[in-house]
Amino acid sequence: xxxxRESLSKNVHxxxxxxxxxxxxxxxxxxxxxxxxxxYLVRGSEGVAIMDTVKKEFSSDFFVRLEALCKxxxxxxxxxxxxxxxxxxxxxxxxxxxxxxxLIISGRAVMxxxxxxxxxIAFEVASTGKTISLxxxxxxxLSTPFLHWPDTMSSYLHEEKILFxxxxxxxxxxxxxxxxxxxxxxxYAFKYYYDHIMRPxxxxxxxALKLYAKFEIxxxxxxxxxxxxxNPQFYIDKYAKWSSEAKFRKHQFGKKMVSVFYMSSYDNxxxxxxxxxxxxxxxxxxxxxxxxLASLDEQNMIDLLEESDAIIVGSPTINGDAVxxxxxxxxxxAYLESSGKIGAAxxxxxxxGEAPEMLHDRMRxxxxxxxxxxxxxxxxxxxxxLMDCVAFGQEVAEITMxxxxxxxx
Amino acid sequence: xxxxxxKNDNIKVKAxxxxxxxxxxxxxxxxxxxxxxxxxxxxxxxxxxxGMQLLNQKTEKEIKVLKMLGGDVSGLRLxxxxxxxxxxxEIVVSYIF
Numbered sequence: 093x094x095x096x097r098e099s100l101s102k103n104v105h106x107x108x109x110x111x112x113x114x115x116x117x118x119x120x121x122x123x124x125x126x127x128x129x130x131x132y133l134v135r136g137s138e139g140v141a142i143m144d145t146v147k148k149e150f151s152s153d154f155f156v157r158l159e160a161l162c163k164x165x166x167x168x169x170x171x172x173x174x175x176x177x178x179x180x181x182x183x184x185x186x187x188x189x190x191x192x193x194x195l196i197i198s199g200r201a202v203m204x205x206x207x208x209x210x211x212x213i214a215f216e217v218a219s220t221g222k223t224i225s226l227x228x229x230x231x232x233x234l235s236t237p238f239l240h241w242p243d244t245m246s247s248y249l250h251e252e253k254i255l256f257x258x259x260x261x262x263x264x265x266x267x268x269x270x271x272x273x274x275x276x277x278x279x280y281a282f283k284y285y286y287d288h289i290m291r292p293x294x295x296x297x298x299x300a301l302k303l304y305a306k307f308e309i310x311x312x313x314x315x316x317x318x319x320x321x322x323n324p325q326f327y328i329d330k331y332a333k334w335s336s337e338a339k340f341r342k343h344q345f346g347k348k349m350v351s352v353f354y355m356s357s358y359d360n361x362x363x364x365x366x367x368x369x370x371x372x373x374x375x376x377x378x379x380x381x382x383x384x385l386a387s388l389d390e391q392n393m394i395d396l397l398e399e400s401d402a403i404i405v406g407s408p409t410i411n412g413d414a415v416x417x418x419x420x421x422x423x424x425x426a427y428l429e430s431s432g433k434i435g436a437a438x439x440x441x442x443x444x445g446e447a448p449e450m451l452h453d454r455m456r457x458x459x460x461x462x463x464x465x466x467x468x469x470x471x472x473x474x475x476x477x478l479m480d481c482v483a484f485g486q487e488v489a490e491i492t493m494x495x496x497x498x499x500x501x
Numbered sequence: 502x503x504x505x506x507x508k509n510d511n512i513k514v515k516a517x518x519x520x521x522x523x524x525x526x527x528x529x530x531x532x533x534x535x536x537x538x539x540x541x542x543x544x545x546x547x548x549x550x551x552g553m554q555l556l557n558q559k560t561e562k563e564i565k566v567l568k569m570l571g572g573d574v575s576g577l578r579l580x581x582x583x584x585x586x587x588x589x590x591e592i593v594v595s596y597i598f
Contacts, residue, residue, distance in 0.1 A: 199570040203541045219571050242536075242544065432509075432532055461510050462530030491511075500502065500515040501528040 097270045098157070100311060100319060101252050103135040103229065107142070107157040109150035112266045120426075121288050125281060126266030129178050130315050132256065133161050134249060136226020139168030142193070143247070143256050144315060148181030155182070155189075167193040169224055171231070173258035174244045175204045179315055184209055196224065198235065201243035218245065220303065236260065236300035238293045246300065253310035259289060260300060261327050263317030273322035281317060282327070286334055292429050294335040301332055345379065349399050350489050352382040354406035355415045360440030360472055365406045367478045368438060371485025372404070378489045385417035393424045402434040402492040403460070404485065407447040409439060409468075414447035422451070425458050435460030436488045438467040438481070445470070463497040464488055503555055503585050507531045508595040518588060522547075522556075522580040533596050538581045540566060545580040545596075552592035556583045 098106045108130035117123045129146040131154060140162045146154045167190040172180055175197065187193060195215040197205060205215065218224075218233035225231075234246040239260050247256045263282045267275035290297055312320040312327060320327050350372040356362035365382050372380035383396065397403060405421065407414040435455035437448040448466035456462055467484045469477045491497055502515040505522075510531045516524075523545075526533040536544030540562040549556065556578065559567070563582040567574040585592075 200543060202569050203537075203543075217569055217571060242542070456527070456530070459532050459534055460530075461512075461532045463510075463512065464530075494511060497510075497512045497529065498514075499512070499529055501520060501525060 097268070097274075100132070100254065100313065100321070104249065104252055104254060104313075105133045105135075105157075105161055106270060106319070107131045107133045107154060107161065109146045109153040109157075110266050110268060111147070111150065114264075117264055121264060121284075123264040125264070125276075125278070127264040127316055128266055130313065130317075130319070131179075132313055133158060134226065134229060134231065135162065136229030138225070138227030140166045141169040141171060141224070141226055141229075141231060142167055142186065142190075143171050143313070144173055144179045145170075145182035145186055147178040151182035151185060155185070158186075164190040165192060168226060169194050169196055169231075171196045171218075171247060171256070172201065173246060173256060174241060174315060175201050175208055176241060176259075177208065180208055184211075184213075187213060196233070198237070198243050198245040200237055201245075204241075204243050218247075234300070234303045236296070236303065238296040239300055240289045240293055246304070248307050248309075253308050255304060255307065255309045255312045255324070257304075257312050257314050259315050260297070261312050261320060261331070262289070262314040265317040267318065270319055271322070272318040272320045275318045278318055282330070283334075285316070286331065288427065290331070291334070291427055294429055297331055297335040301328060301335075304328065347377055347379045348401040348489075348492050350378050350380045350402040350404065350485070350492055351396055351400040352380065352404045352406065352485070353385050353388075353396075353418070353421055354382065355385045355408065355417050356406075356440075357408050357410070358440075360469070361406045361408050361438075363473055363478065364438055364440060364467075364469060364481045367473075367481035368404055368406070368485035368488075371482035371487075372402075372489035374482075374486055375489035375493055377493050380485070380489065385415075385421055388417075388421075390420070390424060393421050394427050397421070397424055398428050400433070402436070402488050403455075404436045404438065404488060405451050405455075406437070407439045407451060409441040409443070409445050409447040412444055412446055414439070414451050418447070418451060419454075422454050422458065433460050434488060434492050435462050436464045436466070436484070438469075438484065440469050440471060440473065442471055461491075463491050503552075503587060503590050503592060505585075505592045505594065507533065508550070508593060509533075516585055518585055521584040522578075522594070526580060533580060535581060540579055540582045543567075543570060543579065546570075546577055547580050547594050547596045548576050549578055550576070550593040550595055552590055553578075555585060555587040555590045555592050557586045
């Protein structure tokens with residue numbers, strides 16, 4: 093039982109559900125302390141708004157909480173800040189029960205809604221500045237996309253100074269004591285959530301924080317984990333710091349980082365890597381480095397990838413494929429922002445030499461800029477071919493420093 | 502040939518009539534983001550800073566999606582729905598991330 097904990101204030105109530113047993117969320121996230129799917133009910137003088145729903149299999153608990161606080165006929169609005177199924181799972185049932193409810197979603201959520209509910213339902217689109225009224229309560233919407241889906245948005249309840257932040261400021265941390273000043277130590281879960289969910293979208297985090305800064309916030313009501321009421325600014329400052337941390341090397345030297353990651357079976361790709369690095373290092377303003385993937389831990393890969401402005405990956409071709417550590421390296425980009433980074437691929441080969449092209453393609457899907465074609469060399473590189481490697485590295489570095497790429501297609 | 506300057510990536514591509522902006526982005530290695538590639542998701546929304554008249558008319562699907570986003574969308578296009586329709590000129594594109 094929540095007791096009176098479910099009330100954030102006289103008119104705002106927690107109607108979310110708890111999932112204490114979940115240990116892996118969204119396939120990739122470890123959730124040692126379980127999680128919660130938060131939903132809130134806002135009551136005004138002229139109706140009720142439901143802020144998000146819950147995962148479908150927990151919907152009976154959600155409806156029990158909701159029914160204890162309002163009649164379905166009173167629901168004027170259902171706001172979905174984020175359409176992922178853990179928040180939209182009870183939507184259809186709720187809409188079928190609430191005859192006068194109007195669904196509010198972001199513009200980018202429109203097509204997702206159709207994909208999720210597989211039926212036509214009426215909705216209204218909200219973006220920054222749009223408000224809805226519940227009589228004596230006003231909710232203002234804020235477009236905060238890509239946190240962590242394109243559709244995400246936030247909203248602010250003016251009279252209570254509550255920010256409904258969507259997944260922003262969330263934690264996978266089950267604790268029925270609900271509030272940050274009453275639950276156990278969830279700091280690891282808050283940081284882990286940021287690292288796995290928000291870190292790839294740092295740029296959008298900072299944009300969202302700019303919007304949030306326009307409001308006085310007494311409470312942050314996220315979609316997972318504790319409700320943050322003790323000192324919301326503390327959490328906002330954490331997000332600001334994590335999203336804007338100066339890169340270590342840039343901080344020290346103000347230079348661009350070009351990193352060459354490679355694996356080599358007979359030293360041929362390694363020889364190429366050395367020349368690629370030499371070429372890159374010739375360019376003013378660049379610090380080039382090279383790393384043997386055979387001995388690089390995943391956390392080091394993530395940090396180096398984040399630091400690097402250009403990422404050049406070298407792999408031999410073995411049985412028609414790039415080697416596993418090269419794929420492992422690129423899979424670490426799931427934790428990072430890749431837009432704007434420059435990528436390139438190279439490698440020595442014996443038979444067919446697909447690896448550089450395959451890595452190049454993979455980087456394209458990861459949204460790298462790929463202005464230079466992959467470079468592959470059959471077996472032992474000649475002196476001329478090693479000079480090609482120098483030129484390859486130099487070209488990547490020059491583009492990293494801002495050289496315009498001109499081409500005809 | 503039309504010169505297409507992809508501002509975010511500092512890439513200038515010369516391309517002929519009929520080339521799609523998606524082809525241009527892909528061939529040049531630009532970081533422009535694409536989602537559904539059929540005009541539904543609005544991931545590839547971009548601002549045409551110059552040379553809108555050198556592109557095809559907005560498609561019906563594109564008009565519908567842009568309208569949903571609200572606000573002034575007159576200078577915006579979905580890159581997956583746009584192609585070059587003129588022989589000469591200059592287009593400047595910036596992507597909205």
